[in-house]
Amino acid sequence: MTRDPSKFWNPYLAGVALGLVLLTGLVVLGKGLGASGASFRVGVTLAEAVAPAHVAAAPGLRGVTEQGSPLDDWLVFQMLGVLLGGVVAAYTSGRLSVEVLKGPRISTAGRIAMALAGGLLMGVGAKFARGCASGQALTGGALMSVGAWVFMMMFFGGGYSIAYFVRRAWR
Amino acid sequence: MSPLPFWSLMAEHREAGLVVSLLVGFAFGFVLERAGFGRAQKLVGQFLLTEWTVLKVMFGAVATAMVGTVVLDGVGLIDLRAVADSASSATWLWPMLVGGLVVGLGFVTSSYCPGTSVVAMASGKLDGAATVAGVVVGSVIGGELLGVPAVARFADGSFLGHLYLYDLLRVPPAVVALAVALVAVAAFVGAEKVERIMGGKAPPSPARPRRAVFATLAGLGAAGVVMLALPHGTTAAPRAPARITAEALAGRVLDAPWNVRVLDLRSAAACAEARVPGAECAPPEALKDLYLADVSGARDLVVVAAGDLAELPAEIHAYPGHVLALEGGFEAWKAYALTAPEPPAPGAAPQALAAWRVRAGLHSALTGVKAPPPAAPAAGGVAKPRKKVSGGGCSG
Numbered sequence: 001m002t003r004d005p006s007k008f009w010n011p012y013l014a015g016v017a018l019g020l021v022l023l024t025g026l027v028v029l030g031k032g033l034g035a036s037g038a039s040f041r042v043g044v045t046l047a048e049a050v051a052p053a054h055v056a057a058a059p060g061l062r063g064v065t066e067q068g069s070p071l072d073d074w075l076v077f078q079m080l081g082v083l084l085g086g087v088v089a090a091y092t093s094g095r096l097s098v099e100v101l102k103g104p105r106i107s108t109a110g111r112i113a114m115a116l117a118g119g120l121l122m123g124v125g126a127k128f129a130r131g132c133a134s135g136q137a138l139t140g141g142a143l144m145s146v147g148a149w150v151f152m153m154m155f156f157g158g159g160y161s162i163a164y165f166v167r168r169a170w171r
Numbered sequence: 172m173s174p175l176p177f178w179s180l181m182a183e184h185r186e187a188g189l190v191v192s193l194l195v196g197f198a199f200g201f202v203l204e205r206a207g208f209g210r211a212q213k214l215v216g217q218f219l220l221t222e223w224t225v226l227k228v229m230f231g232a233v234a235t236a237m238v239g240t241v242v243l244d245g246v247g248l249i250d251l252r253a254v255a256d257s258a259s260s261a262t263w264l265w266p267m268l269v270g271g272l273v274v275g276l277g278f279v280t281s282s283y284c285p286g287t288s289v290v291a292m293a294s295g296k297l298d299g300a301a302t303v304a305g306v307v308v309g310s311v312i313g314g315e316l317l318g319v320p321a322v323a324r325f326a327d328g329s330f331l332g333h334l335y336l337y338d339l340l341r342v343p344p345a346v347v348a349l350a351v352a353l354v355a356v357a358a359f360v361g362a363e364k365v366e367r368i369m370g371g372k373a374p375p376s377p378a379r380p381r382r383a384v385f386a387t388l389a390g391l392g393a394a395g396v397v398m399l400a401l402p403h404g405t406t407a408a409p410r411a412p413a414r415i416t417a418e419a420l421a422g423r424v425l426d427a428p429w430n431v432r433v434l435d436l437r438s439a440a441a442c443a444e445a446r447v448p449g450a451e452c453a454p455p456e457a458l459k460d461l462y463l464a465d466v467s468g469a470r471d472l473v474v475v476a477a478g479d480l481a482e483l484p485a486e487i488h489a490y491p492g493h494v495l496a497l498e499g500g501f502e503a504w505k506a507y508a509l510t511a512p513e514p515p516a517p518g519a520a521p522q523a524l525a526a527w528r529v530r531a532g533l534h535s536a537l538t539g540v541k542a543p544p545p546a547a548p549a550a551g552g553v554a555k556p557r558k559k560v561s562g563g564g565c566s567g
Contacts, residue, residue, distance in 0.1 A: 015231020119305015
């Protein structure tokens with residue numbers, strides 16, 4: 001395979017491929033795709049290492065520690081798979097390189113701060129929504145869950161509502 | 172029930188299930204990277220209107236998986252509602268509205284979502300790694316917030332259970348799936364128009380795969396419209412109802428009564444005398460007054476006859492949701508819940524002891540007769556069934 005970093009899959013075929021991956025998970029495991037759940041479990045594991053007594057007393061955190069390690073879960077294994085799949089795909093496409101992706105007008109520190117802040121928002125939001133773009137919009141959306149479609153509408157609504165203000169970071 | 176027993180991959184063959192999870196994750200990550208979702212510019216372009224890859228890939232994936240599950244359900248390979256109950260979360264309306272908004276704000280700020288940030292990190296993008304760290308810390312902060320009683324009340328409020336679009340719209344799932352496929356094609360056409368207007372920087376998609384995907388989705392959409400025109404109910408051939416054991420029914424009635432509706436089909440007098448907790452007395456002549464064809468199918472319907480039920484009444488057949496018949500009818504319930512269970516022999520297996528405790532607790536709660544303690548010294552009283560969902564406000 002020739003490595004061309006600017007070459008991507010046809011978006012329609014990529015969509016069908018992603019749908020088939022999701023379908024495989026649903027049929028074989030009875031589970032879809034998820035990302036924020038694994039992040040939460042990693043976070044609780046870290047918090048447990050720092051302040052075990054606090055985690056054991058926190059009603060919003062201890063739920064995932066009751067059955068052994070929070071990391072012993074299918075979501076965490078799927079996340080490991082995403083990491084591996086991402087490395088292999090990036091290496092074979094020539095896109096594996098250490099860098100900061102940013103627009104021409106923003107400093108590296110500014111871009112990192114925005115990335116971190118956005119991550120924080122998504123982490124908090126995903127706890128309330130019981131999932132993120134993978135768990136709610138993709139999986140729940142495909143299974144016609146009403147909550148997932150509400151999530152999807154609000155996700156795009158929230159995004160477009162502030163897109164005007166962040167466009168300077170990219171142009 | 173699904174002939175592919177995915178439950179066993181989550182329970183008995185857990186190691187195999189985790190390996191499959193890893194493989195599914197690998198494919199997920201690989202496809203996301205190849206679609207360009209490891210690059211912030213490609214993702215945020217959706218919101219700057221310059222590039223509509225996010226919509227094309229996401230909508231395409233949702234439509235593909237949706238049509239796929241509906242077709243597999245149609246040929247009997249999976250049970251759509253069982254898969255959906257297992258793989259999607261229930262609906263909490265307001266928390267999901269607010270959560271979706273906050274995740275959307277975070278997406279545009281970071282230009283990644285929690286899944287794609289992992290792919291970006293995997294391809295060496297440091298901004299992706301920063302987003303991953305943000306999501307990890309943010310979800311712990313979210314978890315901490317849920318410890319505040321007022322916040323927890325909000326997060327657990329407006330609970331609607333497992334609610335699906337086909338319950339809400341009262342059409343067969345296939346019709347929803349095919350309508351979504353049609354809307355997807357319309358959205359793709361619209362997206363390409365906007366891309367051309369916004370400068371045409373995005374390379375046009377090669378025509379052949381594009382046409383194939385469009386034609387397939389549009390064809391499926393047309394098939395859905397035809398199905399909608401067909402009279403409903405012709406496909407539902409009478410068949411033996413799915414069964415539920417008295418033990419499983421007791422578990423559901425006690426653990427999550429808001430997920431189940433129990434109808435007692437015996438005579439009103441027999442039902443008035445004794446029935447499953449929470450059951451409605453619905454003698455056959457009163458069934459038509461329940462308008463089962465027109466109510467939401469979100470809850471599973473369990474019918475209780477005097478004995479085993481060979482065939483469901485037509486009114487029950489019209490119920491849009493899942494219907495189960497109590498195995499052995501009320502006689503089985505009587506034997507399970509209204510008869511004092513034999514205490515397990517000393518040294519019985521812990522599972523047997525636990526099952527006995529639940530049964531003895533149920534028996535004494537329903538009859539007022541206290542069960543004698545088991546012969547073996549056992550600490551504690553009757554094991555209480557654990558409540559899985561707090562709040563919700565619609566417990567029966």
